[in-house]
Amino acid sequence: xxxxxxxxxxxxxxxxxxxxxxxxxxxxxxxxxxxxxxxxxxxxxxxxxxxxxxxxxxxxxxxxxxxxxxxxxxxxxxxxxxxxxxxxxxxxxxxxxxxxxxxxxxxxxxxxxxxxxxxxxxxxxxxxxxxxxxxxxxxxxxxxxxxxxxxxxxxxxxxxxxxxxxxxxxxxxxxxxxxxxxxxxxxxxxxxxxxxxxxxxxxxxxxxxxxxxxxxxxxxxxxxxxxxxxxxxxxxxxxxxxxxxxxxxxxxxxxxxxxxxxxxxxxxxxxxxxxxxxxxxxxxxxxxxxxxxxxxxxxxxxxxxxxxxxxxxxxxxxxxxxxxxxxxxxxxxxxxxxxxxxxxxxxxxxxxxxx
Numbered sequence: 001x002x003x004x005x006x007x008x009x010x011x012x013x014x015x016x017x018x019x020x021x022x023x024x025x026x027x028x029x030x031x032x033x034x035x036x037x038x039x040x041x042x043x044x045x046x047x048x049x050x051x052x053x054x055x056x057x058x059x060x061x062x063x064x065x066x067x068x069x070x071x072x073x074x075x076x077x078x079x080x081x082x083x084x085x086x087x088x089x090x091x092x093x094x095x096x097x098x099x100x101x102x103x104x105x106x107x108x109x110x111x112x113x114x115x116x117x118x119x120x121x122x123x124x125x126x127x128x129x130x131x132x133x134x135x136x137x138x139x140x141x142x143x144x145x146x147x148x149x150x151x152x153x154x155x156x157x158x159x160x161x162x163x164x165x166x167x168x169x170x171x172x173x174x175x176x177x178x179x180x181x182x183x184x185x186x187x188x189x190x191x192x193x194x195x196x197x198x199x200x201x202x203x204x205x206x207x208x209x210x211x212x213x214x215x216x217x218x219x220x221x222x223x224x225x226x227x228x229x230x231x232x233x234x235x236x237x238x239x240x241x242x243x244x245x246x247x248x249x250x251x252x253x254x255x256x257x258x259x260x261x262x263x264x265x266x267x268x269x270x271x272x273x274x275x276x277x278x279x280x281x282x283x284x285x286x287x288x289x290x291x292x293x294x295x296x297x298x299x300x301x302x303x304x305x306x307x308x309x310x311x312x313x314x315x316x317x318x319x320x321x322x323x324x325x326x327x328x329x330x331x332x333x334x335x336x337x338x339x340x341x342x343x344x345x346x347x348x349x350x351x352x353x354x355x
Contacts, residue, residue, distance in 0.1 A: 041353075051176060074128050144181075190205055192222065229325070239264040
């Protein structure tokens with residue numbers, strides 16, 4: 001028995017108790033003992049069944065890029081690990097500690113989009129509508145499990161290498177609900193696919209997912225642009241085989257990113273922290289020490305856009321120590337030339353929406 005199987009077996013009783021609690025909650029919503037709110041405008045939810053790592057942020061950004069020129073958009077997140085409470089509208093001048101890293105990232109990239117945070121989506125949406133009655137569409141970030149709101153379109157993400165079909169309930173696995181909860185999705189996006197995914201692999205994954213007749217399945221991958229300097233975003237570099245990279249990350253999974261970097265750098269040293277970790281002065285000292293230990297004339301520190309939102313709190317230290325922290329931008333691309341098909345599906349939903 002492998003170590004992972006041993007721990008899953010050991011934690012199985014706790015997973016069953018957790019699953020029982022989830023089942024009771026879902027039954028209460030299904031039987032309408034607990035009410036789920038609906039709203040008079042299109043609400044699109046992007047979420048997953050597992051804990052972190054499926055790529056919700058880049059996929060929401062994909063939707064924002066597709067729609068923000070034509071519609072008045074708002075995003076609503078809970079603002080994970082923020083040190084504030086209640087409903088709050090996010091501005092580019094905020095800090096990640098105030099609003100969360102992902103909402104701050106949205107606000108910095110899309111200044112014409114209303115970005116907001118609230119622990120309760122059912123409370124946050126009325127706040128948006130009362131303060132901004134011209135809003136036409138709301139995107140919910142990581143709201144698949146939050147049954148208090150019924151979205152008009154429910155998009156479920158699952159990673160290609162770690163689909164929900166092979167996962168287990170917390171704490172034995174990473175699932176926040178039973179696998180069967182995927183039936184609530186209108187769209188399933190298999191994310192973080194290898195760029196050379198072929199038709200046979202695609203069909204095998206679809207067969208494994210067993211989508212319902214009402215569900216569409218898409219496949220996406222990440223595309224990376226040239227890194228830019230955190231302290232001077234106008235300065236960009238290209239990665240090459242002469243570069244030695246320290247990858248600094250506090251995200252749910254780095255495998256996909258490491259696979260991308262491996263052929264593009266002479267070496268990669270990965271410094272990994274817990275997802276959404278707020279970097280301390282001690283962390284920065286450790287990062288600096290790791291950078292100085294790297295014996296290379298052509299070395300950089302590379303981080304993700306989400307991590308950059310939290311590293312900004314240490315701008316002065318990074319500048320004083322002359323640490324070359326570069327940020328790697330991410331976008332989403334749909335495989336099998338289905339980007340236009342996905343876009344048309346979103347447009348069709350919006351055109352046909354009836355409150």
